[in-house]
Amino acid sequence: MTQGTMALSDEGSRGAAADATGLIDRLGFSSGKVTMSTNVKLEAVEPAVTGEGEKPLIELRNVSKTFGAVKALSDLEVSIRPGELVTVVGPSGCGKSTLFNILAGLEEPDPGNVLRLKGVSSTASDLLGKVSFMPQRDLLLPWRNVIDNAILALEIEGMPRSEARRQAMEMLPEFGLAGFEAQYPNQLSGGMRQRVALMRTFLFKRDLMLLDEPFGALDALTRTMMQRWLLDVWQKHKRTVLFITHDVDEAIFLGDRVLVMTARPGRIKLEQVVDLPRPRKADIVTSPEFIALKKTLLEAIEEESMKSFQVSGH
Amino acid sequence: MSAYMQSDSARQIGRGLAGALLVAAIWELSARGLNLPAYVLPSVTSILGGLVNDAASLAKAARYTAAESFAGYVIGCLVGMAAAVLVTMIPAARSVVLPLATAINSVPVVAYSPLVLLWFGMGMASKIVMVAVAVSFTIFLSTIAGLDRVDRKSVDLIRSFGAGRLAVLWRLRLPTALPLIIAGMRVSTVRSVIVAIVTEMLGAYDGLGWIIYQAVLQIDFVKVWAAIIVASSISLTFFGAISFIERRYVFWR
Numbered sequence: 233m234t235q236g237t238m239a240l241s242d243e244g245s246r247g248a249a250a251d252a253t254g255l256i257d258r259l260g261f262s263s264g265k266v267t268m269s270t271n272v273k274l275e276a277v278e279p280a281v282t283g284e285g286e287k288p289l290i291e292l293r294n295v296s297k298t299f300g301a302v303k304a305l306s307d308l309e310v311s312i313r314p315g316e317l318v319t320v321v322g323p324s325g326c327g328k329s330t331l332f333n334i335l336a337g338l339e340e341p342d343p344g345n346v347l348r349l350k351g352v353s354s355t356a357s358d359l360l361g362k363v364s365f366m367p368q369r370d371l372l373l374p375w376r377n378v379i380d381n382a383i384l385a386l387e388i389e390g391m392p393r394s395e396a397r398r399q400a401m402e403m404l405p406e407f408g409l410a411g412f413e414a415q416y417p418n419q420l421s422g423g424m425r426q427r428v429a430l431m432r433t434f435l436f437k438r439d440l441m442l443l444d445e446p447f448g449a450l451d452a453l454t455r456t457m458m459q460r461w462l463l464d465v466w467q468k469h470k471r472t473v474l475f476i477t478h479d480v481d482e483a484i485f486l487g488d489r490v491l492v493m494t495a496r497p498g499r500i501k502l503e504q505v506v507d508l509p510r511p512r513k514a515d516i517v518t519s520p521e522f523i524a525l526k527k528t529l530l531e532a533i534e535e536e537s538m539k540s541f542q543v544s545g546h
Numbered sequence: 547m548s549a550y551m552q553s554d555s556a557r558q559i560g561r562g563l564a565g566a567l568l569v570a571a572i573w574e575l576s577a578r579g580l581n582l583p584a585y586v587l588p589s590v591t592s593i594l595g596g597l598v599n600d601a602a603s604l605a606k607a608a609r610y611t612a613a614e615s616f617a618g619y620v621i622g623c624l625v626g627m628a629a630a631v632l633v634t635m636i637p638a639a640r641s642v643v644l645p646l647a648t649a650i651n652s653v654p655v656v657a658y659s660p661l662v663l664l665w666f667g668m669g670m671a672s673k674i675v676m677v678a679v680a681v682s683f684t685i686f687l688s689t690i691a692g693l694d695r696v697d698r699k700s701v702d703l704i705r706s707f708g709a710g711r712l713a714v715l716w717r718l719r720l721p722t723a724l725p726l727i728i729a730g731m732r733v734s735t736v737r738s739v740i741v742a743i744v745t746e747m748l749g750a751y752d753g754l755g756w757i758i759y760q761a762v763l764q765i766d767f768v769k770v771w772a773a774i775i776v777a778s779s780i781s782l783t784f785f786g787a788i789s790f791i792e793r794r795y796v797f798w799r
């Protein structure tokens with residue numbers, strides 16, 4: 233019943249604090265695993281640092297997208313190597329979500345683009361069902377409980393419900409949701425809802441994972457805990473992740489690379505390799521290397537935000 | 547939690563009963579006190595007496611009317627939902643069908659009763675058809691409204707999981723529409739009983755509407771009221787059953 237009360241208090245300070253403490257426990261518990269997986273992880277990061285080493289998992293060139301009179305993306309070039317965690321920052325309205333919609337197969341870019349998945353030329357709609365996508369809002373279905381929301385993608389793939397539920401039950405503790413499987417979304421705090429949505433994305437096992445501001449709506453404390461937790465889970469599951477955020481600290485803390493987008497129409501303004509060792513501790517944000525990266529990135533973002541501010545001011 | 551809800555709904559029922567008793571008492575007193583003639587308002591006790599006296603024929607008529615209403619209701623719900631799903635799946639059909647349905651629905655269905663009696667005869671079939679038509683339009687419009695309520699972003703999400711149109715319909719659109727569909731079904735319960743009775747008044751071999759019509763001709767107003775009370779109980783029971791299902795299966799908002 234104490235657990236129930238915690239779940240019912242929505243995003244209030246008490247709910248958030250309870251979320252955070254729960255996560256600290258889990259992080260402490262699994263820290264041994266993190267150190268063990270360090271070697272594995274370094275191999276995956278290496279090509280990202282030296283470049284050219286490995287064939288890209290996904291490659292975009294000349295990707296533009298026009299909505300009526302609005303040009304959202306203009307000649308975008310992005311290339312993601314397998315196992316990378318690439319973060320994307322940029323002023324709001326610069327086309328970040330549009331980029332994700334294209335990669336998820338939901339929007340077709342303007343003609344003349346090049347889009348390659350594992351070296352194979354594709355149209356965007358070929359990517360439907362091949363990329364695991366987490367949109368900006370959690371979009372949990374209110375009539376499904378935690379476990380059934382988590383298995384939505386598996387069910388659509390045609391996996392029998394019992395098998396899908398079994399897989400999801402195994403993952404619950406890792407996502408801090410053990411014991412909450414029968415709760416409905418309206419009974420969960422914002423942080424927990426977000427973790428259910430993340431779990432749904434993780435269970436849909438695809439090479440590329442797109443996360444659109446997954447922690448954007450969370451308070452600072454919960455957000456920090458979720459970032460550390462995400463790195464932990466990512467290193468264990470070894471997925472390729474493209475992660476949108478509007479928080480520079482988050483972008484550096486998580487990313488192997490940070491892509492800064494220009495104001496609309498969006499292009500890549502700056503591609504910054506993050507050369508910080510992994511696993512990253514929370515206090516890395518105060519290291520001189522981190523601060524230097526942050527300075528470079530903030531300058532680039534500032535410049536673009538000013539532009540988009542002026543554009544929208546007219 | 548559920549015990550609390552149970553005692554809450556028990557209290558509601560209790561209050562409803564108390565209210566009904568109060569109305570009955572006032573009714574009884576004014577009918578007797580003012581010495582009202584039966585064609586204005588017979589007393590409650592005489593109506594109760596009528597219920598007992600005509601119990602057999604009223605029960606038979608009630609079964610008849612309930613069967614017509616229920617059959618028409620089920621057919622109407624199925625047809626309305628199926629048509630709504632078809633129309634949303636074929637966007638071209640929508641612009642033709644929707645204005646037509648709204649226009650037809652804006653004329654009270656009972657206006658079509660004489661025609662339907664001509665086409666389907668005086669038996670049960672004509673009442674079932676009338677009820678089905680009345681219910682299907684309501685359900686059709688509420689299902690369309692419900693299916694339209696779906697969030698585009700949610701559709702995008704499950705399409706990104708590889709869902710086709712059928713999967714989107716089954717896993718997203720229909721559940722999203724369910725609260726509005728059931729609300730339409732709840733409203734339709736009362737409507738289906740009314741339409742059955744009104745159609746019976748225009749021509750039938752049995753049923754509460756037929757009894758009411760005959761009783762008026764025989765100037766037996768106690769019987770009229772007895773039949774009205776039976777009809778109301780059928781409506782209320784039907785309404786209550788669907789409300790129960792609604793509360794139970796539409797637990798989210």
Ligand SMILES: Nc1ncnc2c1ncn2[C@@H]1O[C@H](COP(=O)(O)OP(=O)(O)O)[C@@H](O)[C@H]1O
Nearest residue numbers: 299302304323324325326327328329330331496
């Ligand atoms: N479906 C759409 N129709 C019309 N305009 C759109 C659509 N989607 C996005 N846009 C426009 O494209 C621009 C980029 O939007 P978006 O990709 O959501 O930005 P971001 O996620 O970076 O904040 C915005 O100006 C937005 O209004």
Ligand SMILES: [Mg+2]
Nearest residue numbers: 328329368444
């Ligand atoms: Mg966005």
